[in-house]
Amino acid sequence: MPNRVGGRHARTPVYGMVRRIYLPRTMDAAAFSMSTYGIPLLVLATTSSAMLTGVAFALEWIPRLLAFAGAGAAVDKHGATRVFRVAATSRALVVVLAAVALTLVTDTTVATIAVMALAAITGVLTEYSFIAAETAGGVASKEAGKHEHRVQSVLLGIDQSATLAGPAAGALLLQYAGREGMLATIGALSLLAALFAPRTRRTPVTQSLPTATAHQGLRTGWKTLRALPALGWLVTGLTLSNLATGMIQAAAPVIVVQQLGHSTASAGLIWSVAAVASLVAVTLCRFTLDRVGLWPVGVVWAVIASVAGLTVPQANTYTTFMLVIAVLMAGEGGMTVVLRTLRARLIPSEVYGATLSMTILIMLLPFPLAGVLVAVTPPAYLGHVLTACAVLQTLGLALAFARLRTAPALRPRPDRLLSTSPKDP
Template sequence: MRASDALASATATYAIPLLVLVTTGSTALTGLAFLFEWAPRLAAFAFAGVLVDRWGAGSVFRAANTVRACLVFLTGAALLVLPMAGTVTTGVVLAFSAVSGLLAEVSFVAVETLGVAAGRRLGAEAHRVQATQTGIDQGAVLVGPLLGGLLLLADPSVMMAVVALLSLVATVTASGVTQPARHATEPSSLAAGWRVLRRTPALVWLVVSLAASNLATGVLQAAAPIMVLHQFHSSTALVGSVWSAAAVASLLAVWVSRRAIDRCGTWAVGAVAAALATAACLVTAVAPTFFTYTVAVAVVMAGEGALTVVLRTLRSRLIPAAAFGSTLAATILLVLVPLPLAGALVALVPAAELPHLLLACAALQGLVLAACFAGLRRHRAACEPPRQQVPRPRHEYAEPVGTP
């Protein structure tokens, strides 16, 4: 279920900017395509959490994927009759990216709610659920760019057909999903999510750290086609290979982080991952060859993969069960704000100056992550998993037993 949904989103997310770049040759329009993809996603959080709290995560997930499948089918049919390049074709692609991005975030809030509900049942082992979810997402990032690039070589309509099929598969496989319990102790609205966020300082630090990471990786993603084609004079086929290599590294990092957290704890793994991601992002800005750039991007995404497991585990502990969907939507809204900003920055900055932009974003990421981890440590008690108590034995002489 999650795999099909994530693969459909990843294929569209990475293929659409590449399609715009190939058909128009404009780096500014490529950055604009990235902006068009992410700006509507922010608008989705005004109602996605409310829908999940009110109608249930499973129902919302199925509805979002069904609508996306219909939209993709119609867009693919339009591309069949339109010329490969032209103002109308570019407009159709940009409009599709906007609506598709909105639906992707609605389904994401729904499937995250289901995952966190499962994680709560595991208590101190919730990071295992988050590692599995992150692994699925990174697996989609591994296959999505490569799949999108290969399908675009055949025809854009073929790519659209595959995305529609994946969305339908996600809908069908979610038919038997159990709905998480609905809580009525808090009103379900985005405003309720903001109130929970404001009164949870550790959650604020967590959101800021995720936002800083997303700004750096967003600029890296938006600039990648331009860097590969103009900086290193490579082919469009190698753009997908960069992100496929990065996804392999990220999958390995997620697998390692799950076991490292069991042995070393959340904080040590998070600190190492943050330092690794920041250092590698600096290297991407000064990489002298395409190979060095590819390796640096892979290390960035490996660090981000491990860091994502840590931060999502902490988020699942910090957000209360009451009005969970609304609070999750509020946090994700803030976390995703840097992504359209990244697209706007890439669109405004000349191609020759992109390395300087990457340097600035990497430095900012390092400073913010250091400050945020220090802030989270001050609220460490709130970030710890709840202690699970074994029921008291009925014998009068027996002592209560708890999990140490």
């Protein structure tokens, strides 16, 4: 008869890192990547409209932002495993139902409404599963002690590997297996993610917040972030950087398909090549962070991202466009390792879900704005908007890392672990 002493979480089976963290993260990241990059292509293939493609990108992100507060509070209250499983299962059901509906519907207007609604619904469910997976990864990073950046490097490597395979696979499935084939694949990956839900040895549920609401989660996350100025400045810089990245992501289908004359498969290939470059950056970070610390590594990748962002509007061939985006995403990947390491190092476990949601909410605000900008900007003027966003990216990263130069949290501290108290920024 099983021992029931210690509560339900105490009876959680003991798994290794691969089974309890990395495997479910892989399944969810693959579904995340295919839906994020594939659904705008699906809208473009269905409507042939650059404006509606931008609107779909905004619709994919606006509900995600609204979902973050609820996702963080739900994870802190119910635990990462339960939230992850419910979100992944729901996403599987939604995309399979959408695939069936698109098979039966022949009216173009109805099909357009269906794919737009699909973008919004999958955006919400994806963020719930993402917050749950990130929280489980943050707990695992704390357990790793001073090697927390290695866990974050593996997690980011999984995300970038999914970005490597997801856009290309989604574009190829859309081109050769149709809308139904792409959506069925996303559904299968979501179901596998639900079956292999992440497990944490130390539950993030806290008894002090039994009735936490989305509003309380936002207040808790904002209060904690304000108490961590090092994290706050880095989030600010990366938020401005994300405006440039979001504009490129939203405009890429229009630029590649309509301006450069390539197929949807070629548009997906760009992000797969970019993911390879990002994986290289993540691998380099895994070793350099041990030796030189967070700040120098972050500065190098910030410079690389800024130069690439300023170069993107000048790329007038498909090959050049693809290579410059690859360099840009390499810089973004390196800075993301720095961010995730600092985030796992400083945020207290008992409010990790709420604070994580707040940081991601702030950083993702530019993405729906980017979709709106693409929707209202004539294709001929997209280059000018991309240049303006790249200038903001450069200025934001320069200001952030200038303020972080003397921050204790970004210095190498091999002799002892850094405190996770919000009073030790």
